[in-house]
Amino acid sequence: MIRIYLAGPEVFLPDAAGIGAAKKELCRRHGLEGLFPLDNDLGDAGPGPFDLAARIFDLNRALIRSADVLIANMTPFRGPSMDVGTAFEVGFADALGRPVYGYANVEAPFLERVAGALPDGARRDESGRHRDAHGMEIEDFGLFENLMIGVPVCRHGPRVFSGSVPHAALYTDLAAFEACLRHVAERFGAGREQT
Template identity: 50%
Template sequence: MAAPRVYLAGPEVFLADAVALGEAKKAICARHGFEGCFPLDNALDLAGLTPHAAGCAISAANEALMRSCDLVIANITPFRGPGMDPGTAFEVGFMRALGRPVFCYTASPLPHTARVERWAAGTLRLRPGEGMEDADGLLVESFAMVENLMIDAAALASGGAVVVTSATEAAPDYRDLATFEACVRAAAVLPG
């Protein structure tokens, strides 16, 4: 029987050492009985394509790779703001829509609401009867979840999990392999 294939989603694809990090994650997956599939595994010839066409080709290849996988493990560590990478959010939703288990992990110990409060830097105000809103009048989600409610709920409803670092608060560590491996271990106990 072939090892279950895991799509490894996350903003680490933007790191200078992304390929090496992907290989490290795939090795961890293999130790736990999975075949890790990193988005940069796609061998694409983008020569001669416009930036727009290249982006569309990468998107199509990643969707095909996700369709070939049995579950997703997504790095939802905050990216360029208080929330997760939007591409990773799409990948989580895509895999959930395919009916695949969703596992998420973050190298930030802070819940979503606390990260938004910090990002808003004292500009939040009370919206009577509803909670806090930001300077643009947008309600701040307050559901005691790690990320936007759609992400946490997708993981839990799929039989997956959201794993949070045990580290103390620091700058986001997209290379956090300890929390990643804890998430892989959580996925390894899924029933057959």
């Protein structure tokens, strides 16, 4: 069975285990096996906070290595961009040659999200490029995210699977995730949807 590493910031939710179980159940219904970071048995990590962090890091890497595919939750997290831990994992999986797919619970593209998050909005320089208050260019490739993530997820999938959800459900709604999952299941011939 195709193994899907479920990357995303939902590990930080109060009911992270519940959302992980729900995502894994959706994987099962689509003939796929979901792997959720919190499935790892931390065992005896060691005495200090760094030991625990390092153990989580090592186990997440091992879980990605054991997966065939990675699906990233690219919903903006504490700013206009996605969670940086998830971005690390997308890069890690990509280097291993694992196909990466993405979904998000917002629809606004990157340029619009970044401009909207700037206190004074974006300005255009003399060449028409959008820039922030530090003069830093805001990418405008029509991608959903920084090109280092926007490119691979649009090469493997047709697009970032996205949809708008109520603010309270920003990190719990699974409709866009399931749309992505359906594509992955079809792509890998994982069989018909089950109940």
